[in-house]
Amino acid sequence: MVDQLLDAALIEFAAHGYAGASTRAIAERAGAHQPQINYHFRSKEALWQAAVDRLFAELDAELGATPEVLGEDLLGRFASFVRAFVGFSARRPELHRIMNQESTADSPQLAWVVSRHIAPRIEVLSVAWSAVREAGAVADLDPAEVWELLIGFGALPYANAPLRRQLFGPVRADDVDRRAARLIALLAAGP
Amino acid sequence: MVDQLLDAALIEFAAHGYAGASTRAIAERAGAHQPQINYHFRSKEALWQAAVDRLFAELDAELGATPEVLGEDLLGRFASFVRAFVGFSARRPELHRIMNQESTADSPQLAWVVSRHIAPRIEVLSVAWSAVREAGAVADLDPAEVWELLIGFGALPYANAPLRRQLFGPVRADDVDRRAARLIALLAAGP
DNA sequence: GTCTATACCGAGATAGAC
DNA sequence: GTCTATCTCGGTATAGAC
Numbered sequence: 246m247v248d249q250l251l252d253a254a255l256i257e258f259a260a261h262g263y264a265g266a267s268t269r270a271i272a273e274r275a276g277a278h279q280p281q282i283n284y285h286f287r288s289k290e291a292l293w294q295a296a297v298d299r300l301f302a303e304l305d306a307e308l309g310a311t312p313e314v315l316g317e318d319l320l321g322r323f324a325s326f327v328r329a330f331v332g333f334s335a336r337r338p339e340l341h342r343i344m345n346q347e348s349t350a351d352s353p354q355l356a357w358v359v360s361r362h363i364a365p366r367i368e369v370l371s372v373a374w375s376a377v378r379e380a381g382a383v384a385d386l387d388p389a390e391v392w393e394l395l396i397g398f399g400a401l402p403y404a405n406a407p408l409r410r411q412l413f414g415p416v417r418a419d420d421v422d423r424r425a426a427r428l429i430a431l432l433a434a435g436p
Numbered sequence: 437m438v439d440q441l442l443d444a445a446l447i448e449f450a451a452h453g454y455a456g457a458s459t460r461a462i463a464e465r466a467g468a469h470q471p472q473i474n475y476h477f478r479s480k481e482a483l484w485q486a487a488v489d490r491l492f493a494e495l496d497a498e499l500g501a502t503p504e505v506l507g508e509d510l511l512g513r514f515a516s517f518v519r520a521f522v523g524f525s526a527r528r529p530e531l532h533r534i535m536n537q538e539s540t541a542d543s544p545q546l547a548w549v550v551s552r553h554i555a556p557r558i559e560v561l562s563v564a565w566s567a568v569r570e571a572g573a574v575a576d577l578d579p580a581e582v583w584e585l586l587i588g589f590g591a592l593p594y595a596n597a598p599l600r601r602q603l604f605g606p607v608r609a610d611d612v613d614r615r616a617a618r619l620i621a622l623l624a625a626g627p
Numbered sequence: 628g629t630c631t632a633t634a635c636c637g638a639g640a641t642a643g644a645c
Numbered sequence: 646g647t648c649t650a651t652c653t654c655g656g657t658a659t660a661g662a663c
Binding site: 349394404 | 450451452453454455456457529533535536537538539540541542546547550554555558580581583584585587588589592593595596598599600602603604618622625
């Protein structure tokens with residue numbers, strides 16, 4: 246039941262934001278009654294944190310813990326990381342939906358997820374990108390710009406899939422591959 | 437008072453989404469009492485629509501009605517459009533905050549804003565981009581990709597400004613100019 | 628561990644005095 | 646046009662039977 250509540254919570258929080266999602270709707274989606282949430286978790290806030298924790302654990306599993314770009318063939322490893330990131334963002338749009346929902350104003354939720362999940366990953370990405378840059382053959386971008394391109398072009402279209410579908414119709418079968426390739430080309434050649 | 441309610445509504449809807457924002461908080465921010473909203477507007481829904489209408493009117497004013505890229509010096513005109521778009525997104529982050537909030541699930545709000553505001557602008561952009569492409573010297577991107585780059589790299593960082601500030605600190609004074617230049621380079625040279 | 632019942636609060640909307 | 650008072654509903658959380 247805990248897993249089903251977490252799954253339902255991700256969908257509802259992603260769709261309506263922390264404030265807009267209701268524990269009633271989450272419980273109903275999970276096939277449970279609303280007080281079950283306060284039994285298995287302390288509060289709505291604790292449920293949100295548990296759901297976000299699980300989401301980032303899934304991300305790490307997909308990326309193979311953290312992107313290992315410190316070996317040889319740096320560019321190839323970085324490209325693999327980009328492909329995995331785009332693939333995950335397409336399969337699990339809830340992560341960036343939740344981040345977009347909670348990044349529009351300072352809140353306890355934003356501070357929590359930044360210190361616990363985002364900041365450490367920014368650190369890893371910055372180190373990795375520096376190594377890739379020193380190996381040459383990539384764009385003259387700072388880590389913040391790389392981050393912005395990954396999120397903005399690699400993940401946002403999936404986070405906003407309902408909008409995108411209304412505008413451009415059904416998603417192509419090779420959408421993830423095409424997008425990852427474009428993104429890698431952007432980061433490799435750059436503006 | 438109508439204007440003050442609309443201003444307050446934009447901030448609250450942008451921060452917490454349609455479901456998460458409360459008419460009480462909007463009224464308080466505007467220095468009014470909550471029933472004033474139902475007097476000046478029919479409902480919370482009507483208030484949201486009025487606020488979004490005003491936001492897109494501001495966007496059009498900033499862009500000079502619609503981007504006129506059908507004359508000569510196409511690339512220069514398109515670059516001006518990109519700069520104006522990035523500048524507006526930085527000055528008025530509420531637009532993309534609201535769009536991101538409402539694009540995570542199908543809803544009456546999303547259908548309304550797509551048919552009334554987004555789809556017509558996609559149409560204009562597609563025609564304009566086709567003209568620019570035929571004039572040559574730009575990237576081999578389809579209109580959907582251009583749209584995604586404009587939103588994802590040109591607007592999202594401002595929509596998520598609270599997150600960005602926590603990660604990368606205060607925004608540089610020349611942030612808009614740098615970003616617009618990068619974006620123009622991406623669209624001109626492309627991956 | 629799961630159910631029903633319910634407390635308590637804040638939500639949007641309306642009525643009517645001024 | 647703006648105020649106070651209030652209706653009704655849905656929100657989170659808790660109590661207690663099973």
